[in-house]
Amino acid sequence: MINIEAYQFLSEECKTKNITLVAVSKTKPVEDIMALYELGQRDFGENYLQELVEKQQQLPQDIRWHFIGHLQTNKVKQIISFVHLIHGVDSLKLLKEINRQSEKSDKITSCLLQMHIAQEETKFGLNEDELSEIIQQFDNSVMKNISIMGLMAMASFTDNENQIRKEFQYLKSFETKLSTVNPQLLTLSMGMTSDYKIAIEEGSNMIRIGSLIFGSRN
Ligand SMILES: *Cc1c(COP(=O)(O)O)cnc(C)c1O
Numbered sequence: 001m002i003n004i005e006a007y008q009f010l011s012e013e014c015k016t017k018n019i020t021l022v023a024v025s026k027t028k029p030v031e032d033i034m035a036l037y038e039l040g041q042r043d044f045g046e047n048y049l050q051e052l053v054e055k056q057q058q059l060p061q062d063i064r065w066h067f068i069g070h071l072q073t074n075k076v077k078q079i080i081s082f083v084h085l086i087h088g089v090d091s092l093k094l095l096k097e098i099n100r101q102s103e104k105s106d107k108i109t110s111c112l113l114q115m116h117i118a119q120e121e122t123k124f125g126l127n128e129d130e131l132s133e134i135i136q137q138f139d140n141s142v143m144k145n146i147s148i149m150g151l152m153a154m155a156s157f158t159d160n161e162n163q164i165r166k167e168f169q170y171l172k173s174f175e176t177k178l179s180t181v182n183p184q185l186l187t188l189s190m191g192m193t194s195d196y197k198i199a200i201e202e203g204s205n206m207i208r209i210g211s212l213i214f215g216s217r218n
Contacts, residue, residue, distance in 0.1 A: 001215055007039065007213045008039070019207060020187075023036055028217075043063075044065060044066065045208050046066070049075050065084050068152075070124055071089070076101050085187075086110070086111045096143070109145060111149065114153060135177060150188055151186070165202060168203075172202055172203045187205060189204070190207070193212040
């Protein structure tokens, strides 16, 4: 069951503030996605590749699919023809494969670099040095079929608001580093159900919301 009221409230807020709302539909049925689609939602996010591929085939073609999970190099070719934005890029190897597959499909793929900002060891992403290195190597190589649009990150799973806020500020501080690869306004994908309000206060322009809209997951 989707929470229509919460969705409409959030959707209005995002429109007013020029924020892209990505509805995270992982584990949820295509019927729920369709219900939201009927309300005008077009940006949807999925974590699991196989699930994304199956849903994409069944749903309207004008949905903008965001891949927000950890993408394995050998799976890139399965989504490249239709994916709108890949959020979790954290290696040059992956960028190269995305470029190679995009060239074959004759398209330019938009990507976000994923940064590690949380305290937890387990979360994926680049640290400051790795970001600098990847940008430098990207500048020096020819990857015509990639467009780096900005950064993505997940904050720590904690009730400590100050900690979360600090982590979002830290992500925002890397914007300037990216100005060589993208002089335009950058996409900052940060904020989920539990922390999107803080993320917006700290400059997020893309939030990824699952449970608030679709209900909790098992
Ligand atoms: C699941 C997930 C979300 C959405 O989480 P909610 O807490 O349900 O809003 C956002 N981003 C990523 C990377 C996720 O894996």
